[in-house]
Amino acid sequence: MDLADVERARRRRELVVLEGFHAVKHAIRFGGEILATFTADAAELEDLRARLAPDIELAVQVVAADDLRRVVPRAQVVAVATRPVQPDPDTVLAGAGHVVLLEDPRHLGNLGAAVRVAAAAGAAGVMTTGRQDPWHPDALRGSAGLHFALPVHHLHAVRTQGRELVALDPDGEPLRPGMLPGAAxxxxxxxxxxxSDGLLQRADRRIALPMTPGVSSLNLATAVAATLYALKLGG
Ligand SMILES: C[S@@+](CC[C@H](N)C(=O)[O-])C[C@H]1O[C@@H](n2cnc3c(N)ncnc32)[C@H](O)[C@@H]1O
Incomplete structure:
Protein backbone atom coordinates (compact mmCIF):
# COMPACT_ATOMS: atom_id res chain seq x y z
CA MET A 1 0.00 0.00 0.00
CA ASP A 2 1.13 3.59 -0.58
CA LEU A 3 -0.31 7.00 0.36
CA ALA A 4 -2.57 7.05 -2.72
CA ASP A 5 -4.33 4.01 -1.29
CA VAL A 6 -5.49 6.11 1.67
CA GLU A 7 -7.67 8.16 -0.69
CA ARG A 8 -8.97 5.00 -2.33
CA ALA A 9 -9.70 3.49 1.09
CA ARG A 10 -12.02 6.41 1.91
CA ARG A 11 -14.31 5.21 -0.87
CA ARG A 12 -14.28 1.54 0.06
CA ARG A 13 -16.82 0.34 2.59
CA GLU A 14 -14.71 -2.57 3.77
CA LEU A 15 -11.85 -0.25 4.74
CA VAL A 16 -11.44 2.40 7.41
CA VAL A 17 -9.11 5.42 7.45
CA LEU A 18 -7.65 6.29 10.85
CA GLU A 19 -6.26 9.79 11.28
CA GLY A 20 -4.14 10.62 14.30
CA PHE A 21 -2.19 8.66 16.86
CA HIS A 22 -5.03 7.92 19.28
CA ALA A 23 -7.30 6.55 16.58
CA VAL A 24 -4.55 4.22 15.39
CA LYS A 25 -3.65 3.25 18.96
CA HIS A 26 -7.18 2.24 19.96
CA ALA A 27 -7.81 0.42 16.70
CA ILE A 28 -4.74 -1.73 17.38
CA ARG A 29 -5.54 -2.17 21.07
CA PHE A 30 -9.08 -3.37 20.31
CA GLY A 31 -8.00 -5.89 17.71
CA GLY A 32 -8.21 -3.89 14.48
CA GLU A 33 -6.42 -5.21 11.45
CA ILE A 34 -4.10 -2.41 10.29
CA LEU A 35 -3.10 -2.71 6.64
CA ALA A 36 -0.67 0.22 6.46
CA THR A 37 0.46 3.14 8.62
CA PHE A 38 2.14 6.29 7.27
CA THR A 39 4.04 9.05 9.03
CA ALA A 40 6.57 11.71 8.07
CA ASP A 41 8.41 11.50 11.38
CA ALA A 42 9.06 7.98 12.60
CA ALA A 43 11.13 9.14 15.59
CA GLU A 44 8.34 11.39 16.92
CA LEU A 45 5.76 8.67 16.42
CA GLU A 46 7.95 6.16 18.25
CA ASP A 47 8.32 8.64 21.09
CA LEU A 48 4.52 8.96 21.31
CA ARG A 49 4.08 5.21 21.24
CA ALA A 50 6.68 4.63 23.95
CA ARG A 51 5.17 7.30 26.20
CA LEU A 52 1.45 6.76 25.63
CA ALA A 53 0.97 3.24 24.37
CA PRO A 54 3.91 0.96 25.08
CA ASP A 55 1.50 -1.99 24.84
CA ILE A 56 1.08 -1.63 21.07
CA GLU A 57 3.40 -2.30 18.15
CA LEU A 58 3.50 -0.02 15.11
CA ALA A 59 4.94 -0.83 11.71
CA VAL A 60 5.18 2.44 9.78
CA GLN A 61 6.06 3.59 6.29
CA VAL A 62 7.86 6.93 6.25
CA VAL A 63 6.67 9.43 3.65
CA ALA A 64 7.47 13.06 2.81
CA ALA A 65 5.76 15.58 5.12
CA ASP A 66 4.21 17.47 2.17
CA ASP A 67 2.74 14.27 0.75
CA LEU A 68 1.28 13.31 4.12
CA ARG A 69 -0.20 16.79 4.60
CA ARG A 70 -1.97 16.54 1.26
CA VAL A 71 -3.70 13.35 2.40
CA VAL A 72 -4.31 14.27 6.04
CA PRO A 73 -3.82 17.99 6.72
CA ARG A 74 -4.33 17.69 10.48
CA ALA A 75 -2.60 14.46 11.50
CA GLN A 76 0.95 13.22 11.93
CA VAL A 77 -0.06 9.66 11.26
CA VAL A 78 -2.64 7.98 9.08
CA ALA A 79 -3.49 4.30 8.82
CA VAL A 80 -5.75 2.12 6.74
CA ALA A 81 -7.51 -0.71 8.54
CA THR A 82 -10.02 -3.36 7.66
CA ARG A 83 -13.49 -2.40 8.79
CA PRO A 84 -14.15 -4.87 11.62
CA VAL A 85 -16.90 -7.44 11.41
CA GLN A 86 -19.15 -6.56 14.33
CA PRO A 87 -22.23 -8.22 15.81
CA ASP A 88 -25.24 -7.10 13.73
CA PRO A 89 -27.77 -4.64 15.23
CA ASP A 90 -30.32 -7.32 16.15
CA THR A 91 -27.64 -9.32 17.98
CA VAL A 92 -26.57 -6.20 19.87
CA LEU A 93 -30.19 -5.41 20.78
CA ALA A 94 -30.77 -8.98 21.94
CA GLY A 95 -27.81 -8.77 24.35
CA ALA A 96 -27.17 -6.96 27.62
CA GLY A 97 -26.38 -3.30 28.30
CA HIS A 98 -27.81 -0.01 27.14
CA VAL A 99 -27.69 0.83 23.44
CA VAL A 100 -27.12 4.45 22.42
CA LEU A 101 -29.24 5.60 19.48
CA LEU A 102 -28.23 8.89 17.83
CA GLU A 103 -31.02 10.19 15.63
CA ASP A 104 -29.51 11.98 12.61
CA PRO A 105 -26.41 13.44 14.30
CA ARG A 106 -24.92 16.15 12.07
CA HIS A 107 -21.55 16.87 13.58
CA LEU A 108 -19.03 14.07 13.06
CA GLY A 109 -16.92 15.19 16.00
CA ASN A 110 -19.97 14.91 18.27
CA LEU A 111 -20.82 11.53 16.83
CA GLY A 112 -17.28 10.33 17.52
CA ALA A 113 -17.28 11.76 21.03
CA ALA A 114 -20.54 9.87 21.72
CA VAL A 115 -18.94 6.62 20.52
CA ARG A 116 -15.94 7.32 22.72
CA VAL A 117 -17.94 7.78 25.89
CA ALA A 118 -20.20 4.83 25.01
CA ALA A 119 -17.09 2.64 24.81
CA ALA A 120 -15.71 4.06 28.05
CA ALA A 121 -18.97 3.63 29.98
CA GLY A 122 -19.54 0.09 28.75
CA ALA A 123 -22.57 0.59 26.51
CA ALA A 124 -23.55 -2.37 24.34
CA GLY A 125 -23.32 -0.40 21.10
CA VAL A 126 -24.04 2.79 19.22
CA MET A 127 -26.55 3.06 16.39
CA THR A 128 -27.12 6.10 14.25
CA THR A 129 -29.73 7.16 11.72
CA GLY A 130 -29.63 9.91 9.14
CA ARG A 131 -27.17 11.34 6.67
CA GLN A 132 -23.81 10.76 8.34
CA ASP A 133 -21.70 7.62 8.07
CA PRO A 134 -20.67 6.82 11.65
CA TRP A 135 -17.45 5.30 10.27
CA HIS A 136 -16.38 8.54 8.55
CA PRO A 137 -12.70 9.33 9.35
CA ASP A 138 -13.73 12.50 11.23
CA ALA A 139 -16.03 10.45 13.47
CA LEU A 140 -13.21 7.94 14.04
CA ARG A 141 -10.95 10.80 14.97
CA GLY A 142 -13.61 12.11 17.39
CA SER A 143 -13.91 8.69 19.00
CA ALA A 144 -10.12 8.31 19.17
CA GLY A 145 -10.60 5.02 17.31
CA LEU A 146 -12.95 3.54 19.92
CA HIS A 147 -15.34 2.41 17.19
CA PHE A 148 -13.18 -0.71 17.37
CA ALA A 149 -14.19 -1.28 21.01
CA LEU A 150 -17.96 -1.75 20.52
CA PRO A 151 -20.46 -2.27 17.69
CA VAL A 152 -21.24 0.92 15.75
CA HIS A 153 -23.96 0.70 13.13
CA HIS A 154 -25.87 2.95 10.79
CA LEU A 155 -29.59 2.09 10.63
CA HIS A 156 -32.08 3.05 7.95
CA ALA A 157 -34.91 2.80 10.48
CA VAL A 158 -34.99 2.68 14.27
CA ARG A 159 -35.04 -0.85 15.70
CA THR A 160 -35.48 -1.82 19.34
CA GLN A 161 -36.14 -5.60 19.29
CA GLY A 162 -38.65 -5.15 22.11
CA ARG A 163 -36.36 -3.11 24.33
CA GLU A 164 -37.70 -0.07 26.12
CA LEU A 165 -37.15 3.03 23.96
CA VAL A 166 -36.14 5.97 26.13
CA ALA A 167 -36.09 9.45 24.62
CA LEU A 168 -33.54 11.74 26.22
CA ASP A 169 -35.26 15.09 25.95
CA PRO A 170 -34.81 18.33 27.92
CA ASP A 171 -38.62 18.48 28.33
CA GLY A 172 -38.88 14.97 29.78
CA GLU A 173 -39.34 13.69 33.31
CA PRO A 174 -36.20 14.39 35.42
CA LEU A 175 -33.83 11.41 35.66
CA ARG A 176 -33.80 9.87 39.13
CA PRO A 177 -31.69 7.00 40.49
CA GLY A 178 -33.18 3.58 39.76
CA MET A 179 -35.48 4.88 37.05
CA LEU A 180 -33.98 2.90 34.19
CA PRO A 181 -33.10 -0.61 35.20
CA GLY A 182 -32.09 -3.18 32.60
CA ALA A 183 -31.12 -2.63 29.02
CA ALA A 184 -32.82 0.16 27.12
CA SER A 196 -38.10 13.98 15.85
CA ASP A 197 -41.81 13.97 16.64
CA GLY A 198 -41.95 10.42 15.29
CA LEU A 199 -39.38 9.16 17.74
CA LEU A 200 -40.87 11.07 20.66
CA GLN A 201 -44.27 9.55 19.96
CA ARG A 202 -42.82 6.08 19.63
CA ALA A 203 -40.74 6.33 22.85
CA ASP A 204 -41.91 4.49 25.95
CA ARG A 205 -40.80 7.42 28.07
CA ARG A 206 -39.05 10.78 27.92
CA ILE A 207 -36.31 11.55 30.39
CA ALA A 208 -34.43 14.78 31.08
CA LEU A 209 -31.08 15.43 32.65
CA PRO A 210 -31.94 18.19 35.15
CA MET A 211 -30.39 21.54 34.27
CA THR A 212 -30.07 24.93 35.92
CA PRO A 213 -33.05 27.15 34.96
CA GLY A 214 -32.25 29.17 31.84
CA VAL A 215 -30.02 26.50 30.27
CA SER A 216 -31.86 25.03 27.25
CA SER A 217 -29.86 21.87 26.59
CA LEU A 218 -26.55 20.07 26.78
CA ASN A 219 -24.33 19.38 23.82
CA LEU A 220 -25.23 16.02 22.22
CA ALA A 221 -22.09 14.12 23.24
CA THR A 222 -22.20 15.67 26.71
CA ALA A 223 -25.80 14.49 27.11
CA VAL A 224 -24.77 10.96 26.10
CA ALA A 225 -21.89 11.08 28.60
CA ALA A 226 -23.99 12.40 31.48
CA THR A 227 -26.74 9.83 30.85
CA LEU A 228 -24.46 6.82 30.56
CA TYR A 229 -22.46 7.72 33.63
CA ALA A 230 -25.56 8.57 35.68
CA LEU A 231 -26.87 5.09 34.84
CA LYS A 232 -23.51 3.40 35.39
CA LEU A 233 -23.05 5.05 38.78
CA GLY A 234 -26.49 4.12 40.04
CA GLY A 235 -29.06 6.13 38.12
C1 LIG B 1 -28.11 19.88 21.59
S1 LIG B 1 -29.39 18.85 22.12
C2 LIG B 1 -30.74 19.38 21.10
C3 LIG B 1 -31.38 20.60 21.57
C4 LIG B 1 -32.77 20.77 21.04
N1 LIG B 1 -33.04 22.16 20.84
C5 LIG B 1 -33.78 20.17 22.02
O1 LIG B 1 -34.47 20.94 22.67
O2 LIG B 1 -33.83 18.96 22.15
C6 LIG B 1 -29.09 17.28 21.41
C7 LIG B 1 -29.69 16.16 22.17
O3 LIG B 1 -29.03 15.99 23.42
C8 LIG B 1 -29.95 15.46 24.37
N2 LIG B 1 -30.03 16.39 25.49
C9 LIG B 1 -29.45 17.59 25.61
N3 LIG B 1 -29.72 18.13 26.79
C10 LIG B 1 -30.51 17.25 27.44
C11 LIG B 1 -31.14 17.22 28.73
N4 LIG B 1 -31.00 18.20 29.60
N5 LIG B 1 -31.88 16.14 29.06
C12 LIG B 1 -32.01 15.11 28.19
N6 LIG B 1 -31.45 15.08 26.99
C13 LIG B 1 -30.71 16.12 26.61
C14 LIG B 1 -31.27 15.29 23.66
O4 LIG B 1 -31.41 13.97 23.21
C15 LIG B 1 -31.14 16.27 22.52
O5 LIG B 1 -31.99 15.91 21.45
Missing amino acids: VLAFGTERDGL
Whole structure:
Protein backbone atom coordinates (compact mmCIF):
# COMPACT_ATOMS: atom_id res chain seq x y z
CA MET A 1 0.00 0.00 0.00
CA ASP A 2 1.13 3.59 -0.58
CA LEU A 3 -0.31 7.00 0.36
CA ALA A 4 -2.57 7.05 -2.72
CA ASP A 5 -4.33 4.01 -1.29
CA VAL A 6 -5.49 6.11 1.67
CA GLU A 7 -7.67 8.16 -0.69
CA ARG A 8 -8.97 5.00 -2.33
CA ALA A 9 -9.70 3.49 1.09
CA ARG A 10 -12.02 6.41 1.91
CA ARG A 11 -14.31 5.21 -0.87
CA ARG A 12 -14.28 1.54 0.06
CA ARG A 13 -16.82 0.34 2.59
CA GLU A 14 -14.71 -2.57 3.77
CA LEU A 15 -11.85 -0.25 4.74
CA VAL A 16 -11.44 2.40 7.41
CA VAL A 17 -9.11 5.42 7.45
CA LEU A 18 -7.65 6.29 10.85
CA GLU A 19 -6.26 9.79 11.28
CA GLY A 20 -4.14 10.62 14.30
CA PHE A 21 -2.19 8.66 16.86
CA HIS A 22 -5.03 7.92 19.28
CA ALA A 23 -7.30 6.55 16.58
CA VAL A 24 -4.55 4.22 15.39
CA LYS A 25 -3.65 3.25 18.96
CA HIS A 26 -7.18 2.24 19.96
CA ALA A 27 -7.81 0.42 16.70
CA ILE A 28 -4.74 -1.73 17.38
CA ARG A 29 -5.54 -2.17 21.07
CA PHE A 30 -9.08 -3.37 20.31
CA GLY A 31 -8.00 -5.89 17.71
CA GLY A 32 -8.21 -3.89 14.48
CA GLU A 33 -6.42 -5.21 11.45
CA ILE A 34 -4.10 -2.41 10.29
CA LEU A 35 -3.10 -2.71 6.64
CA ALA A 36 -0.67 0.22 6.46
CA THR A 37 0.46 3.14 8.62
CA PHE A 38 2.14 6.29 7.27
CA THR A 39 4.04 9.05 9.03
CA ALA A 40 6.57 11.71 8.07
CA ASP A 41 8.41 11.50 11.38
CA ALA A 42 9.06 7.98 12.60
CA ALA A 43 11.13 9.14 15.59
CA GLU A 44 8.34 11.39 16.92
CA LEU A 45 5.76 8.67 16.42
CA GLU A 46 7.95 6.16 18.25
CA ASP A 47 8.32 8.64 21.09
CA LEU A 48 4.52 8.96 21.31
CA ARG A 49 4.08 5.21 21.24
CA ALA A 50 6.68 4.63 23.95
CA ARG A 51 5.17 7.30 26.20
CA LEU A 52 1.45 6.76 25.63
CA ALA A 53 0.97 3.24 24.37
CA PRO A 54 3.91 0.96 25.08
CA ASP A 55 1.50 -1.99 24.84
CA ILE A 56 1.08 -1.63 21.07
CA GLU A 57 3.40 -2.30 18.15
CA LEU A 58 3.50 -0.02 15.11
CA ALA A 59 4.94 -0.83 11.71
CA VAL A 60 5.18 2.44 9.78
CA GLN A 61 6.06 3.59 6.29
CA VAL A 62 7.86 6.93 6.25
CA VAL A 63 6.67 9.43 3.65
CA ALA A 64 7.47 13.06 2.81
CA ALA A 65 5.76 15.58 5.12
CA ASP A 66 4.21 17.47 2.17
CA ASP A 67 2.74 14.27 0.75
CA LEU A 68 1.28 13.31 4.12
CA ARG A 69 -0.20 16.79 4.60
CA ARG A 70 -1.97 16.54 1.26
CA VAL A 71 -3.70 13.35 2.40
CA VAL A 72 -4.31 14.27 6.04
CA PRO A 73 -3.82 17.99 6.72
CA ARG A 74 -4.33 17.69 10.48
CA ALA A 75 -2.60 14.46 11.50
CA GLN A 76 0.95 13.22 11.93
CA VAL A 77 -0.06 9.66 11.26
CA VAL A 78 -2.64 7.98 9.08
CA ALA A 79 -3.49 4.30 8.82
CA VAL A 80 -5.75 2.12 6.74
CA ALA A 81 -7.51 -0.71 8.54
CA THR A 82 -10.02 -3.36 7.66
CA ARG A 83 -13.49 -2.40 8.79
CA PRO A 84 -14.15 -4.87 11.62
CA VAL A 85 -16.90 -7.44 11.41
CA GLN A 86 -19.15 -6.56 14.33
CA PRO A 87 -22.23 -8.22 15.81
CA ASP A 88 -25.24 -7.10 13.73
CA PRO A 89 -27.77 -4.64 15.23
CA ASP A 90 -30.32 -7.32 16.15
CA THR A 91 -27.64 -9.32 17.98
CA VAL A 92 -26.57 -6.20 19.87
CA LEU A 93 -30.19 -5.41 20.78
CA ALA A 94 -30.77 -8.98 21.94
CA GLY A 95 -27.81 -8.77 24.35
CA ALA A 96 -27.17 -6.96 27.62
CA GLY A 97 -26.38 -3.30 28.30
CA HIS A 98 -27.81 -0.01 27.14
CA VAL A 99 -27.69 0.83 23.44
CA VAL A 100 -27.12 4.45 22.42
CA LEU A 101 -29.24 5.60 19.48
CA LEU A 102 -28.23 8.89 17.83
CA GLU A 103 -31.02 10.19 15.63
CA ASP A 104 -29.51 11.98 12.61
CA PRO A 105 -26.41 13.44 14.30
CA ARG A 106 -24.92 16.15 12.07
CA HIS A 107 -21.55 16.87 13.58
CA LEU A 108 -19.03 14.07 13.06
CA GLY A 109 -16.92 15.19 16.00
CA ASN A 110 -19.97 14.91 18.27
CA LEU A 111 -20.82 11.53 16.83
CA GLY A 112 -17.28 10.33 17.52
CA ALA A 113 -17.28 11.76 21.03
CA ALA A 114 -20.54 9.87 21.72
CA VAL A 115 -18.94 6.62 20.52
CA ARG A 116 -15.94 7.32 22.72
CA VAL A 117 -17.94 7.78 25.89
CA ALA A 118 -20.20 4.83 25.01
CA ALA A 119 -17.09 2.64 24.81
CA ALA A 120 -15.71 4.06 28.05
CA ALA A 121 -18.97 3.63 29.98
CA GLY A 122 -19.54 0.09 28.75
CA ALA A 123 -22.57 0.59 26.51
CA ALA A 124 -23.55 -2.37 24.34
CA GLY A 125 -23.32 -0.40 21.10
CA VAL A 126 -24.04 2.79 19.22
CA MET A 127 -26.55 3.06 16.39
CA THR A 128 -27.12 6.10 14.25
CA THR A 129 -29.73 7.16 11.72
CA GLY A 130 -29.63 9.91 9.14
CA ARG A 131 -27.17 11.34 6.67
CA GLN A 132 -23.81 10.76 8.34
CA ASP A 133 -21.70 7.62 8.07
CA PRO A 134 -20.67 6.82 11.65
CA TRP A 135 -17.45 5.30 10.27
CA HIS A 136 -16.38 8.54 8.55
CA PRO A 137 -12.70 9.33 9.35
CA ASP A 138 -13.73 12.50 11.23
CA ALA A 139 -16.03 10.45 13.47
CA LEU A 140 -13.21 7.94 14.04
CA ARG A 141 -10.95 10.80 14.97
CA GLY A 142 -13.61 12.11 17.39
CA SER A 143 -13.91 8.69 19.00
CA ALA A 144 -10.12 8.31 19.17
CA GLY A 145 -10.60 5.02 17.31
CA LEU A 146 -12.95 3.54 19.92
CA HIS A 147 -15.34 2.41 17.19
CA PHE A 148 -13.18 -0.71 17.37
CA ALA A 149 -14.19 -1.28 21.01
CA LEU A 150 -17.96 -1.75 20.52
CA PRO A 151 -20.46 -2.27 17.69
CA VAL A 152 -21.24 0.92 15.75
CA HIS A 153 -23.96 0.70 13.13
CA HIS A 154 -25.87 2.95 10.79
CA LEU A 155 -29.59 2.09 10.63
CA HIS A 156 -32.08 3.05 7.95
CA ALA A 157 -34.91 2.80 10.48
CA VAL A 158 -34.99 2.68 14.27
CA ARG A 159 -35.04 -0.85 15.70
CA THR A 160 -35.48 -1.82 19.34
CA GLN A 161 -36.14 -5.60 19.29
CA GLY A 162 -38.65 -5.15 22.11
CA ARG A 163 -36.36 -3.11 24.33
CA GLU A 164 -37.70 -0.07 26.12
CA LEU A 165 -37.15 3.03 23.96
CA VAL A 166 -36.14 5.97 26.13
CA ALA A 167 -36.09 9.45 24.62
CA LEU A 168 -33.54 11.74 26.22
CA ASP A 169 -35.26 15.09 25.95
CA PRO A 170 -34.81 18.33 27.92
CA ASP A 171 -38.62 18.48 28.33
CA GLY A 172 -38.88 14.97 29.78
CA GLU A 173 -39.34 13.69 33.31
CA PRO A 174 -36.20 14.39 35.42
CA LEU A 175 -33.83 11.41 35.66
CA ARG A 176 -33.80 9.87 39.13
CA PRO A 177 -31.69 7.00 40.49
CA GLY A 178 -33.18 3.58 39.76
CA MET A 179 -35.48 4.88 37.05
CA LEU A 180 -33.98 2.90 34.19
CA PRO A 181 -33.10 -0.61 35.20
CA GLY A 182 -32.09 -3.18 32.60
CA ALA A 183 -31.12 -2.63 29.02
CA ALA A 184 -32.82 0.16 27.12
CA VAL A 185 -32.36 1.94 23.81
CA LEU A 186 -31.37 5.47 24.83
CA ALA A 187 -32.28 7.88 22.03
CA PHE A 188 -30.60 11.25 21.56
CA GLY A 189 -31.67 13.88 19.05
CA THR A 190 -29.98 15.95 16.43
CA GLU A 191 -27.92 18.93 17.54
CA ARG A 192 -30.21 21.79 16.59
CA ASP A 193 -33.72 20.36 16.69
CA GLY A 194 -33.57 17.45 19.11
CA LEU A 195 -35.54 14.24 18.63
CA SER A 196 -38.10 13.98 15.85
CA ASP A 197 -41.81 13.97 16.64
CA GLY A 198 -41.95 10.42 15.29
CA LEU A 199 -39.38 9.16 17.74
CA LEU A 200 -40.87 11.07 20.66
CA GLN A 201 -44.27 9.55 19.96
CA ARG A 202 -42.82 6.08 19.63
CA ALA A 203 -40.74 6.33 22.85
CA ASP A 204 -41.91 4.49 25.95
CA ARG A 205 -40.80 7.42 28.07
CA ARG A 206 -39.05 10.78 27.92
CA ILE A 207 -36.31 11.55 30.39
CA ALA A 208 -34.43 14.78 31.08
CA LEU A 209 -31.08 15.43 32.65
CA PRO A 210 -31.94 18.19 35.15
CA MET A 211 -30.39 21.54 34.27
CA THR A 212 -30.07 24.93 35.92
CA PRO A 213 -33.05 27.15 34.96
CA GLY A 214 -32.25 29.17 31.84
CA VAL A 215 -30.02 26.50 30.27
CA SER A 216 -31.86 25.03 27.25
CA SER A 217 -29.86 21.87 26.59
CA LEU A 218 -26.55 20.07 26.78
CA ASN A 219 -24.33 19.38 23.82
CA LEU A 220 -25.23 16.02 22.22
CA ALA A 221 -22.09 14.12 23.24
CA THR A 222 -22.20 15.67 26.71
CA ALA A 223 -25.80 14.49 27.11
CA VAL A 224 -24.77 10.96 26.10
CA ALA A 225 -21.89 11.08 28.60
CA ALA A 226 -23.99 12.40 31.48
CA THR A 227 -26.74 9.83 30.85
CA LEU A 228 -24.46 6.82 30.56
CA TYR A 229 -22.46 7.72 33.63
CA ALA A 230 -25.56 8.57 35.68
CA LEU A 231 -26.87 5.09 34.84
CA LYS A 232 -23.51 3.40 35.39
CA LEU A 233 -23.05 5.05 38.78
CA GLY A 234 -26.49 4.12 40.04
CA GLY A 235 -29.06 6.13 38.12
C1 LIG B 1 -28.11 19.88 21.59
S1 LIG B 1 -29.39 18.85 22.12
C2 LIG B 1 -30.74 19.38 21.10
C3 LIG B 1 -31.38 20.60 21.57
C4 LIG B 1 -32.77 20.77 21.04
N1 LIG B 1 -33.04 22.16 20.84
C5 LIG B 1 -33.78 20.17 22.02
O1 LIG B 1 -34.47 20.94 22.67
O2 LIG B 1 -33.83 18.96 22.15
C6 LIG B 1 -29.09 17.28 21.41
C7 LIG B 1 -29.69 16.16 22.17
O3 LIG B 1 -29.03 15.99 23.42
C8 LIG B 1 -29.95 15.46 24.37
N2 LIG B 1 -30.03 16.39 25.49
C9 LIG B 1 -29.45 17.59 25.61
N3 LIG B 1 -29.72 18.13 26.79
C10 LIG B 1 -30.51 17.25 27.44
C11 LIG B 1 -31.14 17.22 28.73
N4 LIG B 1 -31.00 18.20 29.60
N5 LIG B 1 -31.88 16.14 29.06
C12 LIG B 1 -32.01 15.11 28.19
N6 LIG B 1 -31.45 15.08 26.99
C13 LIG B 1 -30.71 16.12 26.61
C14 LIG B 1 -31.27 15.29 23.66
O4 LIG B 1 -31.41 13.97 23.21
C15 LIG B 1 -31.14 16.27 22.52
O5 LIG B 1 -31.99 15.91 21.45
